[in-house]
Amino acid sequence: MSDRILICTDLDRTLLPNGSQAESPGARRRFAALAARSETTLVYVTGRYRALVEKAIASYNLPLPDFLIGDVGTTIYELSKRGWRYWPDWDEEIARDWRTMGHSALKALFLDLAELRLQESAKQNRFKLSYYVPLYVDRQRLLQTMQERLDSEAVRADLIWSVDEPAGIGLLDVVPASATKFHAVEFLMRRLDFAPENTVFCGDSGNDLPVLTSPIHSVLVANATSEVCREARQSAEQQGTSDALYIARGDFMGMNGNYSAGILEGITHFLPHTRAWWVDAENEEPG
Ligand SMILES: [Mg+2]
Helix, strand or coil: CCCCEEEEECCECCCECCCCCCCCCCHHHHHHHHHHCCCEEEEEECCCCHHHHHHHHHHCCCCCCCEEEEHHHCEEEEEECCEEEECHHHHHHHHHHHCCCCHHHHHHHCCCCCCCEECCHHHCECCEEEEEECCCCCHHHHHHHHHHHHHHCCCCEEEEEEEECCCCEEEEEEEECCCCHHHHHHHHHHHHCCCHHHEEEEECCHHHHHHHCCCCCEEECCCCCHHHHHHHHHHHHHCCCHHHEEECCCCECCECCCHHHHHHHHHHHHCHHHHHHHCCCCCCCCC
C-alpha cells in the first residue's frame, strides 16, 4: 500500500467550526499538521464558490488545499504555487447531462414556482442553478414537481437540498446528475490515481450524503444533526456500505468529535498509521 493519502473534506460545519457546537481546542492545529505531510493530498469539497473558500481559509487559518471541488461539485480547481488552475475536463465530463439546455433554459422551467428565490449571481454558474427555499415549504412536493419538469426535457439533473442553519434557510441546487460531490471525488481519485483504501471523505450534511453513503471511506462529524445521522446510517445500510461510513463519537484523544476533531477521529479509524503524523502537533489554537 502506498503512503499517499487523499483527504477530501467539506468546509462549513465539517472543517469550519461555524455551527452551534464547540470546537475542541487544538484540533484544527492537529489537522493542519496532518495536511502538511508530504503524503497528504488535501481537497476541499464544498458548496462555496472560490472567493468564499479563500475567505474561509483566511478567517479560519486553514491549510491551503491541493484541490478544490467547489460550487457543490460543479467546478474543480488545482492549487499550485502559480495559483488556482481551473479544470475544464470536469466541465466536459458533466456537460453531457444537461444536453443543450443551459442555465437560463433550466431557470425558465421553474419560473412559476413561488417558493423558489434565486440565489445571488456569484452563487450561480454554468452548471449550477441555485435557489433559497423557506424551511416551511413542502419539500417533497416541490422537489417532485421540479424533477418531473426536468425529466420531461430529458435533462439529467440532481436536486441537492441542504440547510443553512445559521441563516435558517433551505438551499436548493440544480446540478448535472454527474456533478455531485461524489462523482467529483471519484473523478479526482481516478485522475490522481488514488485507491479507495487511501482515500477518506469527511462531511456533515445533506449534500455530503451521496459520498457518506457510497463505498468511499467517509466520516460524519459528531456535530451533524441527528436527522442527517439517521439518514446516513439508513442509506448506507440499504446500499451495503456501512463499513465505509464512520460516525464520529468524540471522547477521542481528549477531543469531542466535532468538526476537525471528528475528521481526525475518522481518518484514524480508516488509516490508523496517520495518527503519528499529528498527535504531537502543538496543542494551541491556530492564530
Ligand atoms: Mg457542511
